[in-house]
Amino acid sequence: MTTERTRRRLPRRVRxxxxxxxxLRVFAQRGYHAAVVDEIADLAGISKPMVYLYLGSKENLFVACVRQAAEALVTAFRQAADSGDGPQLRLWRGLSAFFAFVAEHRDSWVILHRQTPEQSEAITEELERARESVMAEVTDLVRRGIDEGGADARLGAADADFVASALVGAADSLTDWMERNPQETPERVALRLMNMIWVGMRDVLGGEMWSPPGDSVG
Amino acid sequence: MTTERTRRRLPRRVRxxxxxxxxLRVFAQRGYHAAVVDEIADLAGISKPMVYLYLGSKENLFVACVRQAAEALVTAFRQAADSGDGPQLRLWRGLSAFFAFVAEHRDSWVILHRQTPEQSEAITEELERARESVMAEVTDLVRRGIDEGGADARLGAADADFVASALVGAADSLTDWMERNPQETPERVALRLMNMIWVGMRDVLGGEMWSPPGDSVG
Amino acid sequence: MTTERTRRRLPRRVRxxxxxxxxLRVFAQRGYHAAVVDEIADLAGISKPMVYLYLGSKENLFVACVRQAAEALVTAFRQAADSGDGPQLRLWRGLSAFFAFVAEHRDSWVILHRQTPEQSEAITEELERARESVMAEVTDLVRRGIDEGGADARLGAADADFVASALVGAADSLTDWMERNPQETPERVALRLMNMIWVGMRDVLGGEMWSPPGDSVG
Amino acid sequence: MTTERTRRRLPRRVRxxxxxxxxLRVFAQRGYHAAVVDEIADLAGISKPMVYLYLGSKENLFVACVRQAAEALVTAFRQAADSGDGPQLRLWRGLSAFFAFVAEHRDSWVILHRQTPEQSEAITEELERARESVMAEVTDLVRRGIDEGGADARLGAADADFVASALVGAADSLTDWMERNPQETPERVALRLMNMIWVGMRDVLGGEMWSPPGDSVG
DNA sequence: GATGAATGAGCATTCATTCAT
DNA sequence: TATGAATGAATGCTCATTCAT
Incomplete structure (x- = not known):
């Protein structure tokens, strides 16, 4: 005599x-600490002990979320950035993919970049790993752009790093801007951002640079 | 000759x-939820009830932190950005002040821009107010720069908004970059960021724009 | 062979x-505010979280106590007062049941009638509801007695109300008297109280009334 | 240089x-536990340490309230009950005084008769003392009435006690009834109560007694 | 005499985690 | 496999009480 709604027996991976x-949803909405395992279990449609059976601990569960979010984002980004000719086109595609991803998977992005630094070693490490992996993709793209663009001696690893960092930060911030301007497509936002940074970067590389008058900054 | 550890009696304002x-320090390090009022009291060198007597609640305490951090930042920024001729110089000074501020008051910046969105109405509101006040300063500066730079018809409020948003995001991100590159001064970081954005923006305003080949983005 | 003190696992309702x-016992002994949830949990043989899991809050727990106490008392009273011929017999049985109930469930009565008025809305409301339901039973009985006794024009709702109020107050007070006189049975106490009130009431209804000499009370 | 509102220097007794x-007001409104010393100090227009300087502790403060309330009530009652000829007149005057007192000094009555039993020895004792002193007045009055009325052998101390107990309880309860019926004067309420009890008592003393049919109660 | 400043101790409530079935 | 029952350990907050001035 089974109940109407038999307990679903699902393969481990699926569960x-x-x-x-x-x-992912709960953590993104509430933040790590405010998130309550009970709510996660409810939302997943199972009982709390199952969560622990499968994921071991809240901490570990969060780590799993970070991992999944990072993988998804990197995959989307790399796929887009690997196709097409020329660094500009690839960067644009990459950024477009990024904005598209964030627009569609807001939660993942929040998990990756809007978490208050946690005390837990495991979480900190995984987050760092994740952020680095994202940053690496972007840096790589930027560097290749610089190289192909014919960088002169002044440009080194630190510059690509700098540009990538600024780019990711800007992109993150524009994520909110997109929410406030829903008529904009990811492609258009990416294009605008790219032009702003890229053209500036190119010109700066070309030696065109503004300096404060009479002031030797260093 | 008083003992080192008599109960220090300080006037209300000071305490x-x-x-x-x-x-500010504890919230920045742990995040709102993970922060424990006991630790704050300890760090302040008093007992917990004093915290509640003076600030009322953890929530209110956080709001007070946000308010103080925002005020300090805006003051520093505006002071710098209000002096000097020409939009570029002002923007550079503003950004320099920003980076200097963040380098020195890391906690304040973390409070303002690295908080997991909280459920609390009061906190959300205060954070929004604070962020807007920061953004407003930057947007204003950018807009004036555009105006003086001779903007054409294509540029409106949304553009200043867009640029400001990207700028703040980039600056936020570069905040971490600065930590990883401690030999850089705030002035130099500001200069680099400025050039990148500014020159790019100027050229884009001037009609120079890259587009994906054969692709109508919209 | 289970250990005496394994965690007993009981179905929700029982717990x-x-x-x-x-x-009920703790609230009665200490009063709402002085009662400590820890003690309640101890007495129930479980941990504090269970109390909250099942009852939600101290306030709600108290409300549940009031509800249970009122139900039990009203049931006992009504059962007794519904049987028997003639208003006198019914009132006597009702009062006997009341005294028996209070003697046996002192705590319930204390909860119902000896609580310092609380600030809490929920508690105040539930207590009012409970007291009214008790009072209603008595008033009803008294009114029927008056009717059957052939009341004249001077007697209305207010009178039944007055008598019932005095009756309940007297009974409440006699509750303590009974504790000081343990040889008395509930039946005897009820009989004495009844005669005192009933005969007096009947005679007063019959027009026999004492008035202060020369004084027009109104 | 004195402030506008100089700190009033009052003689100890007055303070x-x-x-x-x-x-008295705060305890009556909130109950012993929920009452907060801060509020009492505020209401008295002084600072908290003064309360402790004068009264020593919250417990002691409550005891003082009980004492004062009891004294006032007993004084009022005795004054009224000592004048006039005949037990009936005296009882009526006493009850009138009681109802008048309670109507005017609700707080005192609440302190005396509506307190959840406290744990504190001192409080319990003082409350008992107070209640006994009130009850003694009433009992005395009742006993004298019985004596003068020519009691037969069946009536002893327990009976006066019983009647007094019922009387006080009824009066307490009618205290609420008066609040719901503000057009009634204390004198009228006293008269009604008296007639109900007195006439009944007299008749019962006179041998007129109702008994449950066929049931020997004891 | 009078008070602003300060705290030890306690209490309601919550939550990650684990058993017993 | 799956879960209802259960808890240890915090954590926010309050309050009677006491110093130092």
């Missing part, structure tokens, strides 16, 4: 994925 | 300020 | 009842 | 009385 998906 | 300062 | 029973 | 008066 696990469902749990992480639920967790 | 209040000390508490908020302590709270 | 809930046990908790309310324990709470 | 003490003001504090107790304030405490």
């Amino acid at each position: 696990e994925r469902e749990i992480v998906d639920a967790a | 209040e300020r000390e508490i908020v300062d302590a709270a | 809930e009842r046990e908790i309310v029973d324990a709470a | 003490e009385r003001e504090i107790v008066d304030a405490a």
Whole structure:
């Protein structure tokens, strides 16, 4: 005599994925600490002990979320950035993919970049790993752009790093701007951002540079 | 000859300020939820009830931190950005002040821009107010720069908004970059960021624009 | 062979009842504010979180106590007062039941009638509801007695109300008297009280009334 | 240089009385535990340490309130009940005084008769003493009435006690009834109550007694 | 005499985590 | 596999009480 709604027996992988998906939403909405395992279990449609059976701990669950979010983002980004000729086109595609991803998977982005630094070693490490992996993709793209653009001696690793950092930060911030301007497409936002940075970068590389009058900054 | 550890009796105002300062550090390090009022009290060198007597609640304490951080930042920024001729010089000074501020008051910046969105109405509102006040300063500066730079018809409020948003995001991100590159001065970082954005913006305004080949972005 | 002190696992309903029973005792002994949830949990043989899991809050727990106490008392009273011929017999049985109930469930009566008025809306409301339901039973009985006794024009609702109020107050007070005179049975106490009030009431209805000499009371 | 509102220097007795008066109101409104010393101090228009300087502790403050309330009530009652000829007149005057007192000094009555039993020895004792002193007055009055009315052998101390207990309880309860019926004067309420009880008592003493049919109660 | 400043101790409530079934 | 029942350990907040001035 089974109940109407028999307890679903799902393969481990599927269950696990469902749990992480639920967790992603709750963590993103409430933040790590304010998130309550009970709510995650509810949202996943299972009981709390199952969460622990599959993921071990809240901490570990969060780590899994970070990992999944990072993987998804990097995949989307790399796929886009690997196709096309010329650094500009690739960067534009990459940024477009980024904005598209964030627009569609807001939660993942929040998990990756809007978390208050946690005390937990494991979480900190995973977040760092994740952020680095994202940054690496962008830096790589930028560097290749610089190289192909014919960089002169003044430009080194630090510059690509600098540009990439600024780019990611700007992109993150524009994420909110997009929410306030819903008529804009990811492609258009990416294009605008790119032009702003890229053209400036190119010119700066070309030696055109503004300096404060009479002041030797260093 | 008083003992080192007699109960120090301080006037209300002083104590209040000390508490908020302590709270700023703890909130920045742990985040709102993970922060524990006990630790704040300890750091301020007093007992927990004093925190509640003076600030009322954890929530209110956080709001006070936000308010103080925002005021300090805006003051520093505006002071710098109000002096000097020409939009570029002013923007550069503003950005320099910003980076100097963040380098020196890391906690304040973390409070303002690295908080997981909280459920609390009061906090959300105060944070929004604070962020807007910061953004407004930057947007204003950017807009004046555009105007004086001779903007054509294509540029409106949305553009200043867009540029400001990207600028703030980039600056935020570069905040971390500065930590990883401690030999850089705020002035130099500001200069680099400025050139990148400014020159790019100017050229884009001037009609120079890259577009994906054969692709109508919209 | 299970250990005496394994965590006893009881179905929700049973536990809930046990908790309310324990709470009833503690609230009665200490009063709402002085009562400590820890003690209630101890007495119920469980941990504090269970109390909150099942009853939600101290306030709600108290409300549950009031509800249970009122229900029990009203049931006992009504059962007794509904049987028997003639208003006198019914009133006597009702009062006997009341005294028996209070003697046996002192705590319930204390909860219902000896609580310092609380600030809490919920508690105030529930207590009012409970007291009214008790009073209604008595008033009803008194009114029927008056009717059957052939009331004249001077008697209305206010009179039944007055008598019932005095009756309940007297009974409440005699509750303490009974504790000081343990050899008295509820039946005897009820009989004495009844005669005192009833005969007096009947005679007063019959027009026999004492007035202060020369004084027009109004 | 004195402030506009110089700190009033009052003789000890006066100050003490003001504090107790304030405490009376707060304790009555909130109950012993929920009452907060801060509020009492505020209401008395002084600072908290003064309360402790004068009264020593919250417990002691409450005891003082009980004492004052009891004294006032007993005084009022005795004064009224000592004048006039005949037990009936005296009882009526006493009850009238009681109802008048309660109507005017609700707080005192609440302190005396509506307090959840406290844990504190001192409080319990003082409350008992107070209640006994009130009850003694009433019992005395009742006993004298019985004596003068020519009681037969069946009536002893327990009976006066019983009647007094019922009387006080009824009066307490009618206190609320009066609030719901503000057009009634204390004198009228006293008269009604008296007639109900007195006539009944007299007749019962006279041998007129109702008994449950066929049931020997004891 | 009078008070602003300060705290030890306690209490309601919550939550990650684990058993017993 | 799956879960209802259960708890240890915090954590925000309050309050009677006491110093130092």
